[in-house]
Amino acid sequence: MIKRIQQKIKNLGKLTLFFMLTSCTFGAQAHDPQNTHQETPLLNQLSQKxxxxxxxxxxxxxxxNGWRKFHGEAATSPWKIEDGALMLEAKGGGDIITEHKYGSFILELDWKISPxxxxxxxxxxxxxxQKEIWWSGPEYQILDNDNQSYSPLATEKSASLFALYAASEDHTRPVGQFNKTRLVIKGQKVRHWLNGYLVAEYEINSEDxxxxxxxxxxxxxxxxxxEKRGHIGLQDHGHQVWFRNIKILPLD
Known part of the structure; x- marks a missing residue:
């Protein structure tokens, strides 16, 4: 009888440890800001949460719908829909912007760039x-870092604030795969995330x-x-690019 009781206690201890470890694991995943190690279950949809x-x-x-040309009407070809993604097929589509303006927000999207x-x-x-979109709007850079005809500066690589703040590390996935961007703007403070990693942060109008x-x-x-509020824009740089799962959480 005593041996049976001891065995039950031993088994109970193992079970308790299992739940503790499982709980810790789930807790760690919940703190992954983009849950990037899992595929997005809903394509171009919002969850109930x-x-x-x-x-x-x-x-x-x-x-x-919801997008138009910078200084123009509705977005048209060569911007198009391909396999559930907003795609720029060739040069000539022009930069496009959202119909609405946003101030503080969290923007999330997936993107894929051509070679x-x-x-x-x-x-x-x-x-x-403003003649050009970049005269007013800071740019979260998208680039095939590895296959350029030139050697891009650190501030010109993916997830950098173009020409100003370099991404701390290169966390881009191989060309042909989608990357996940998270752009967090709260007042003047900005953070760039790429595939689950915080790679750049800065404060607009700071001394730096x-x-x-x-x-x-x-x-x-x-x-x-x-500007405290403005449009979200996607760039036509003459290269094929794909965007999907574009969503925003206004914070003001």
């Missing part, structure tokens, strides 16, 4: 007296920011990075 939290879908996977390709994600874009701007090509553009 996301809907309750206030997330908004910026691309339905079927149409170009040797270049593109970008702009934020707080305005059109008034202003010093970098003064030494850059953006110094002559008075609107660059100064």
């Amino acid at each position: 996301e809907i309750k939290e206030g997330w908004q879908l910026l691309f339905d996977g079927k149409t170009l 040797g390709g270049n593109s970008g994600i702009f934020y707080r874009v305005v059109e008034e007296n 920011w202003n010093d970098r701007i003064a030494k850059s090509k953006f110094s002559v553009f008075s609107k660059f990075g100064t």
Whole structure:
């Protein structure tokens, strides 16, 4: 009888340890900001949890609704839908922007770039007296880091704030695979995530920011990075690029 009791206690201890370890593992996964080690279960859809939290879908996977050309009307060819992704097929589509403006937010999306390709994600874009989208909107860079005809600077590689803040590490997946971007903007503080890794953070209008701007090509553009609200933009850099699962959580 005593041996049976001891064995039950031993088994109970193992079971308790199992649940403790399982709980810790699940807890660690829950703190992964993008849950990047798992495939997105819903393509171009919001989960019930996301809907309750206030997330908004910026691309339905079927149409170009909600997007238009920078300084223009609705987005058209060569922007198109391919296999549930918003794709730029060839040069000439022009940069496109969301119909609505956003201030503080969390933006998440998947992107895939073609071999040797270049593109970008702009934020707080305005059109008034701005000839180019990048005159006002800072750019989260998208690049095939490994197959360029030139040697890109650190600040020109994927997930960098183009020409200003370099991504700390290269966490891009091989060309042909989708990457997951998370862009977090709270007031003037900005964080760039790529495939689950925080790779860049900075504060707009800080002393460091202003010093970098003064030494850059953006110094002559008075609107660059100064707007509190603006459009989200996707760049036509003349290379094929795909976007999907584009969603935003407004924070203001």
